Amino acid sequence: MSNRPHGNELLTVARRVLLDDLLPLLPTDKTYDVLMIANAMAISARELQRQGERDEHGDHAISRFYEQIGVSPAAESTEQALAAQIRSRAIAANHQGQLHALLLSLTRAKLALSNPKYLA
Structure with a gap:
């Protein structure tokens, strides 16, 4: 049994900080890269959540x-x-x-x- 926050929750918070707080501070030529990273984080968070609910x-x-x-x-x-x-x-x-x-x-x-x- 692990304590919260779980990995998927940490990724969700980190993604939100990346998009809301850091993205506006970066040069516009980095927007695509940040959005790609944020998308990868969202996929990983969903996979971790699914793994926790694993029903095979x-x-x-x-x-x-x-x-x-x-x-x-x-x-x-x-x-x-x-x-x-x-x-x-x-x-x-x-x-x-x-x-x-x-x-x-x-x-x-x-x-x-x-x-x-x-x-x-």
Whole structure:
């Protein structure tokens, strides 16, 4: 058990100071660099928050997919193992719709961390 503030909270505060207090003091040719750093900080904060809430959504979704199509995974139910099965064409053609839905769900979960504005 760690005490607060947590890493994601520290990053959020540091990002706010960077944008609100430091950015206005810097030359305008540094604006892009500061915004890029602030974006990286926001992504990292979301990832840390998600890690704290870790529910292993992706691995569970992959396990459910294997159960639905009646296939035993070649390895554990991870994205890497699923990718290997896709590359080896181990997923039958009649399950492509379900595979597409799974991949879309996994991609949306990643976008929620890396670029939540894109989903809106």
